[in-house]
Amino acid sequence: MSTxxxxxxxxxxxxxxxxxxxxxxxxxxxxxxxxxxxxxxxAAVQFAAFGPATGSxxxxxxxxxxxxxxxxxxxxxxxxSATNPVEYALASLIGCQVVTYRFWASRLGIRLDDVAIDxxxxxxxxxxxxxxxxxxAGFEEIRLDVRLTGPESPERYAELHAAVDAHCPVLxxxxxxxxxxxxxxxxxx
Numbered sequence: 001m002s003t004x005x006x007x008x009x010x011x012x013x014x015x016x017x018x019x020x021x022x023x024x025x026x027x028x029x030x031x032x033x034x035x036x037x038x039x040x041x042x043a044a045v046q047f048a049a050f051g052p053a054t055g056s057x058x059x060x061x062x063x064x065x066x067x068x069x070x071x072x073x074x075x076x077x078x079x080x081s082a083t084n085p086v087e088y089a090l091a092s093l094i095g096c097q098v099v100t101y102r103f104w105a106s107r108l109g110i111r112l113d114d115v116a117i118d119x120x121x122x123x124x125x126x127x128x129x130x131x132x133x134x135x136x137a138g139f140e141e142i143r144l145d146v147r148l149t150g151p152e153s154p155e156r157y158a159e160l161h162a163a164v165d166a167h168c169p170v171l172x173x174x175x176x177x178x179x180x181x182x183x184x185x186x187x188x189x
Contacts, residue, residue, distance in 0.1 A: 018113055025106040055079050076125075086139070090119045096170035097144065104163040110156050114149040142174060 036043045051061040051070070057078045058071040070085055072078025083091070094117045105112035120143050127137035148157050165171065 015113075018111065021102065022106045025103055029103065029107055055081065058082065086121065086123060089139075090121050090142070093142070093144070093170045093174065094119055096168050097146070097164060100164045100168040100171075101146075101148070101160065104167065105160055108156075108160060108163060110152050110160050111150045112148060112160070113151075114147075116147045118145040119143065139174075 047063070049061055049063045051059040054060050054069075055071065055078070057076075058069055058081055061068050061070055069082035070088060071080060071082040072084045073080045076084070078084070097117050098115055101112060101115045104110075121139040122141045123139050124135045126132040127135040146161070148160070150157075152160075
């Protein structure tokens with residue numbers, strides 16, 4: 001998939017937005033560093049989601065005060081009422097990369113006017129459907145196309161990219177094993 005995106009020249013309002021964002025992020029980074037230095041237990045946070053099944057194979061998901069639907073296209077048994085789970089996983093990777101680029105640009109003092117990311121994941125459905133046990137159920141490969149806009153040198157943006165790769169939580173989920181514990185509860189209907 002090749003997509004052409006236009007990038008605009010930064011205006012004074014986008015410069016002000018970038019400066020405001022950098023100040024807010026800098027304050028968050030400083031406050032977090034101070035709180036964790038006082039008490040390392042403050043570094044531990046939990047995120048949670050809840051989701052009952054609806055429709056053919058859909059799920060209504062709630063996270064904090066937000067709700068969204070997860071479904072599959074008809075070709076995978078769904079009603080195509082929403083984005084599917086692996087598309088949300090790719091979207092999560094994009095979102096986390098953007099946040100991490102913004103935070104680390106601020107932390108490293110690198111001006112970043114804009115960031116846009118395309119991601120493509122290759123998945124072989126034989127793993128999901130159990131048609132070939134030698135094929136993994138998840139993505140075999142994910143490719144990110146990151147476009148950074150700003151006045152810094154390529155070396156500074158390479159430094160930023162390395163920091164993002166080292167600190168992006170969702171990228172870490174894709175590239176490292178994560179312990180998962182499942183508890184199944186059954187009830188008679």
